[in-house]
Amino acid sequence: MKSFSSADSDLLEEIILHRRDVRGNRFLDKAIPQKVLDKILYAGVNAPSVGFSQPWEFVLIRDTDRKQAIKASFTVENRKEAAVFNLQRQESYKKLKLEGIHEAPVNIAVFYKPCEHPVLGQSSMKEVGRYSVVCAVQNMWLMARALNIGLGWVSILDPQKVKQILNAPQENQLVAYLCLGYVDYFYQNPELEQLNWEQRKDFRDLVKEECY
Numbered sequence: 001m002k003s004f005s006s007a008d009s010d011l012l013e014e015i016i017l018h019r020r021d022v023r024g025n026r027f028l029d030k031a032i033p034q035k036v037l038d039k040i041l042y043a044g045v046n047a048p049s050v051g052f053s054q055p056w057e058f059v060l061i062r063d064t065d066r067k068q069a070i071k072a073s074f075t076v077e078n079r080k081e082a083a084v085f086n087l088q089r090q091e092s093y094k095k096l097k098l099e100g101i102h103e104a105p106v107n108i109a110v111f112y113k114p115c116e117h118p119v120l121g122q123s124s125m126k127e128v129g130r131y132s133v134v135c136a137v138q139n140m141w142l143m144a145r146a147l148n149i150g151l152g153w154v155s156i157l158d159p160q161k162v163k164q165i166l167n168a169p170q171e172n173q174l175v176a177y178l179c180l181g182y183v184d185y186f187y188q189n190p191e192l193e194q195l196n197w198e199q200r201k202d203f204r205d206l207v208k209e210e211c212y
Contacts, residue, residue, distance in 0.1 A: 015146050020186050022150030024100030027181040031105055036147060040180070043143035044110075049132035051120030056133045056175075059166050061107035066165060070177070071101045073161040074154065081156050092197065099154045104179035109162060110137055111172040133175040140178070150183035 041058060049055060061067060082093045101107060112133045122128055137153070144151040159174040168174070192198055 015142055018186065019141055019145045020150070020190060022100065022152040022179070022181075022183055022186070023097040023191065024103035024152075024179070025097045026150055026183040026185070027100050027103040027105075027179070028184060029105070030182045032149065032181065036149070037106065037180075039147065040140050040143050040149070044136040044140040047132065047136035047139045049135070050122050050128040053115050053119045053122070053129060053132065055113050055115060055119075055129050056136045057111045057113050057172065059109040059111070059168070061109065061166070062105065064102075067101050067107060069165045070107070070157065070162060071099070073158045073165075074099055074101060074156055077156045077158055092195075096195075096197075098156060100152050100179040100181070101154065104150075104152070104181040106180045108140075108176075108178040108180060109166055109168075109174060110176040110178065111168060112175050113169075113172050130173065130175055137176045137178070144180060145186075148182070150181055150186065152179040153177070154179060 037060075044056065044058065045054065047056075061070070078098065082090050085093055110133060112130045114129060119129065141151050141153075154177045157174075157177055162168075162174050162177060163172065187194060190200075193200055
């Protein structure tokens with residue numbers, strides 16, 4: 001049985017605490033070696049999944065035209081997103097850099113592929129299949145950070161449009177669109193925290209004993 005030391009757990013905590021959502025203004029024009037990219041993907045496919053279903057599929061995107069088509073979807077959805085905030089927030093929103101589709105050397109579309117047969121543990125809560133895919137994304141995020149590679153999750157997209165651009169099977173569901181690359185530096189604190197968009201919640205307010 002593999003055992004880990006307190007130094008190992010301290011290092012894992014450091015990686016978790018220094019993980020950041022990276023935007024396009026931080027990415028460098030530097031290719032990611034295939035061996036390094038494979039290590040990040042390998043971390044993803046070794047995530048926990050309900051019923052050991054492993055319901056994830058990954059599409060690597062490097063083509064400029066394909067990135068441009070996806071960026072166009074972002075532009076449309078970004079206008080809609082800005083409109084949901086009040087006028088003061090809209091002004092702050094317009095100053096935010098919220099993606100790195102062109103700047104990142106590699107984009108990764110992460111899909112949930114439903115199983116054709118019943119999955120152990122998924123009958124009562126159908127959504128846990130998609131949650132499994134999110135676990136894969138988190139694994140990739142942490143491995144990328146441990147390799148000093150930035151990763152940004154772009155959620156301001158039309159998932160159906162992205163599926164069309166990537167010729168994804170009808171049954172597949174887009175869970176995450178990731179921008180991956182080396183960066184000039186990582187922020188000490190989350191960028192939206194530094195910009196006072198949101199404040200960090202108090203740990204004590206988030207943990208309950210026994211019940212609410």
